[in-house]
Amino acid sequence: MPSSVVVVIVVVALLVTLLIASLKVVREYERLVVFRLGRLRGALGPGLVVMLPFFDRSVRVDQRVVTLTIPPQEVITRDNVTARVNAVVMFKVCDPVRSVMAVENHAVATSQFAQTTLRSVVGRADLDTLLAHRADLNEDLYRSIAQQAVPWGVDVDVVEIKDVEIPEMMQRAMARQAEAERERRAKVISAHGELEASEELRDAARTLSEAPAALQLRYLQTLLELGADQNSTVVFPLPMDIIGPLMGALDRFSAGAGSTAEHPTSTVPSARNGMSVVDDRAEGHPR
Template identity: 50%
Template sequence: MFLIVPIVILIILIFSAIKILNEYERGVMFTLGRYTGTKGPGIILVIPFIQRMVKVDLRIIVLDVPTQDVISRDNVSVKVNAVVYFRIVDPSRAIIQVANPFEATSQLAQTTLRSVLGQHELDEMLSERDKLNLDIQRILDQATDAWGIKVSNVEIKHVDLDETMVRAIAKQAEAERTRRAKVIHAEGEHQAATMLVEAAKALGADPRAMQLRYLQTLADISAENSSTIVFPLPLDLISPLLQKGRSQD
């Protein structure tokens, strides 16, 4: 009877010493409080009361950055949120160098998001998201490298504006479309005028070309269903007659 209790305790200690780590897990080992290595995956033996193991997940973690109030360089207040993809690449540093790597990365992502976006104007936030994502990712990756964390990607999800700014941007876009329409119309008028001048020069180079154009115009008018027909008479056709009449006088 007295041997059963020690045997049961021994069995419990043996089973408590056996740890199984999955392929995506590592165990940071501490012996009498000192770091003695990283183990895993597979079966790990931990000596009770002497050793302690801290389990670390190496898979990519998706961190949702809460909505941040950002004031752009052109003094526009916006609300921005983002998502950060990172993973632990050095389990020992992630446990030894920082108390809570996930919370530390989240807080750093929030401050970096406000800092980077605050250096840009609203138009850049809306049109250059890829560049801003790379800037934020690069800064976060450099800052978390000492913690054994690799930030692989950052994506800005939403840039929310208040109703006043939405209406102002809509008016600006409408004015820009109107300006482009006027520019296109002016360019068309300029091209048409240039082509008309070139056509007039071509017709004026040879009087016979003007006569052919006159006959073509008469043909076009006669093809129309109209009770009134107007015959345009170019001065080039009658100028020889006028000159002949003056010479006879």
């Protein structure tokens, strides 16, 4: 084979190799930040990108959303409670050139700044705010991290506190506090119920006092309810206005019988308790 043909084959092979080396395929969600002899050319892509071999250098930047988990941080809250807090940050690169030129590694920088901001924001809040008003803390975290990440060409989408771990002793104290609060509410509700019931009973008593016939019907209804249970003892309530004159007559009879000493031993029925009082002085017994 002639030497000229060999040379042509070698040259063609070198050209094909250089052409293949100069072609880059960039995906839709990627960009190539190209430097030619150290000078910035810009962000190229997506699609087929032509570069000069040995002269151009490129950095591939992914523009998809990145989910970054912040490791648990030991934080002392404003009320001196130790807590372990972790969070999640979602961000994406909005400016590929600045993400390469402004910071060495935008993902690491965002992670480190998010950890520092998390400790700072949680340290300014107390434990109740950390547990009950987590949305406000998330908003503070988002504003701080997003503002710092703008010069790096990073757009922060979401910052959320993921989990809060508190000491076991504090958990037991919070459980006792919640139990005491529930008991307090139960007592308050019971007291309000008794107050309302007493008001209703007062109104019912006023209504019954204005209608004596209604009171008698209430007595009969009570007796009917007692008899329905087959009780051996029946309690029959009598109003004081009925038994009052009878008690007075019995008292007068008792006083009159006690003043007479005709019999040596006298027995006087008591109107109060239904028992007999025996006068032993007539028998000559000492008291």
